[in-house]
Amino acid sequence: MTSATKVNPDLSDERKKVEFDVEEFTNWYYKGAENVAEKRFLENFFLSDPELEDKVPTSYLSHKEKYENAVRKAVLVVNKIKELQADGRGGVDIYMALLGGTLGTAIFREANPITVHFVMFLPAIMNHGTSDQQAEWISRAWNCNIIGTYAQTELGHGTYIRGLETTATYDPKSKEFILNSPNLTSYKWWPGGLGHTTNYAIVIAQLHSLGKCHGIQPFIVQLRDEETHMPLKGIKIGEIGNKVGMNTVNNGFLAFDNVRIPLKNMLMKNAKVLEDGQFIKPKSSVLTYGTMMFVRVVILKDMASYLSKAVTIALRYSMVRRQSPIEPNKPEPKIIEHVTQQYKIFPAIAKVIVFKITAEFLWDMYNQVTHDLDKGDLERLPELHAISCCLKAVCTNEAAQAVEICRLSTGGHGYLNSAGFQDIYGMVTAAQTYEGENTVMFLQTARYLIKCWEKAMNGEKLTPTVSYLENFIKGRNSRQSFQNSPSGILKAFQLAAAKKIAESNKHLEERKKYLSPEEATNQTGLELINASELHCQAFLLQATIEVLEDSTKQTSLQLRSVLKDLLELYSVDLALRYTGSLLEFANMTSSDIEFLQRSLEALLKKLRYNILGIVDGFDHPDQILGSVLGTYDGNVYENLINAAMKSPLNQEDVNKSFHLYLKPFMKSNL
């Protein structure tokens, strides 16, 4: 962690003021010293390999060079993982660490080009394949003998997947499916790695058999020859072009012209087609959507990781950058002394902890529900779908906003690629759209909330994430005055969510009197989103309060007290961001707002000298941060000039454009 160079005294002075044991926080954050040791081992194992180091910063590479460099590294990384596994080290977790998160993005900067193979292609075979299909494909895919993608989205449809247009028509004579892209809008568009990396895909297509359409189903399709990598007959394939971020991913397009695949290539764990073409329905049609749910769950953890990098860069920089005297005739202070600067960064640090805790909570819930599904029990599937949709939306939206604020908090230098924000921003903003566009995700949760509301009104028992609606109906919370504490703010959010759900339902029902249910839902969309967001914020706070309470029982008093301050900061900031809803629905008064404002300011002050310990405790080595502004030693000005010198333009004193264009132009103007 410590750098060999001399640490900027401004930063070393700050470190002396931290009142808790940073290593204790690190062990708490990563759930044990063993996990920390493993994390550090992995970081060192991968980041000390000179083959994985970029001689020229990747931002100076062309689109093609970036891609080729990323594929080279992806192969190296998987080979290194196999090396570790041969030594009996690690399992699936190693892959997770390298597909996204901090280690993966440190190596690839923009993204790992084969992430979709591991997080979607393989899980789709595991979730939707029969045991025979798993036996045929899993080990080849796991060993990367074949590399696949998940081809669902088309030029014309991404959200409304029932509207996909690619067809898979069963031919009982040859016992094959014939895949076709009937028009331009049916071209697959976006799948990660599809352009030039993958040779297989899970293709989601409309199944036609015996003259009937049976809706979308997953098929495993070979796209390229395993030796030559040439696209197979009838397959048109390419890359969709460069993007805001994630440029190493090679997202692609794909079209089929009478491509035949055998019957056994439809993934048939749920729905089935028999040899004679008869279609056997799945237990539930939404089981086809399982792979998307898995990724929505892992995205949350990813958001905590990316944001933890952004806040580390912003805070360390703010503790060495000096600008603008606060008192006339006094020296220029560190910019962190400007209270507005503290407000830009401290609440975002609290968010990292809240997102991480909730991500782990959701991961446990996902494992429980999928375990139940394997036994044929689908009861908690709608609840998991609903909570994962709104969490994906809130956490990616908030991470994107917070990363941008962190960038702004570093002024002009933050706009440089070498500051590291651009790559982080590219990753978090992509997640607002992929795996379900966020507005659509909020509406999915709202659909569930309205159903729960109706159930609760009928006196039916609700599942844990919505049980507060029962309490509301029984009138337990409604008369309470607003309490300025995390649990008081939680109650206010639950009350506001319940009232907003009730109000949306009322307006929905009114509209249903003269509109179709679907159009009534459309007209009520703004309120439904609002209800969904309030519900999600309540859940994030509740999960954090419960986990913090439990997990800090064994920690030192000093650490517990800082974590308590961070939880208070998170909840006070949350309440202030939602004063409109809380004033409207949760017995909040204007004097409560004034009090919250004072609490916010007091908490910023209280955390001022401990907050560096938290970002240091995230334990990101300089290579993970990849930022000239965030290095542990705080020598930002040396880093800035060193990074500038790596610009290809700085490798010569005079660029040829001077002789070609500028000189003739400047002389002719004489």
Ligand SMILES: CCCCCCCCCCCCCCCC(=O)SCCNC(=O)CCNC(=O)[C@H](O)C(C)(C)COP(=O)(O)OP(=O)(O)OC[C@H]1O[C@@H](n2cnc3c(N)ncnc32)[C@H](O)[C@@H]1OP(=O)(O)O
């Ligand atoms: C550190 C860690 C590193 C980690 C490692 C890095 C990881 C991070 C890298 C990732 C990299 C990925 C790259 C992006 C990969 C793509 O983006 S793949 C493409 C993803 N596409 C989408 O998500 C499309 C979004 N659209 C949809 O999900 C659905 O079509 C919609 C919006 C839910 C609508 O579908 P629909 O059939 O019209 O559904 P609808 O009529 O609204 O509802 C029908 C019923 O199904 C239910 N339902 C809908 N969906 C589901 C579901 N999934 N489950 C259960 N029930 C469902 C509804 O609740 C509803 O239930 P009822 O109310 O009727 O009881």
Ligand SMILES: Cc1cc2nc3c(=O)[nH]c(=O)nc-3n(C[C@H](O)[C@H](O)[C@H](O)COP(=O)(O)OP(=O)(O)OC[C@H]3O[C@@H](n4cnc5c(N)ncnc54)[C@H](O)[C@@H]3O)c2cc1C
């Ligand atoms: C970086 C990246 C990687 C991706 N990787 C993959 C991949 O590997 N595989 C794959 O199959 N796909 C992938 N995708 C595609 C992605 O899943 C879709 O882009 C996403 O689901 C949104 O669909 P869309 O593009 O059709 O947006 P649209 O649905 O067209 O959204 C456009 C607007 O319409 C609104 N809208 C649409 N429907 C509704 C509704 N019902 N109610 C209210 N508003 C609505 C949306 O809110 C949005 O504002 C990727 C996308 C990106 C950006």
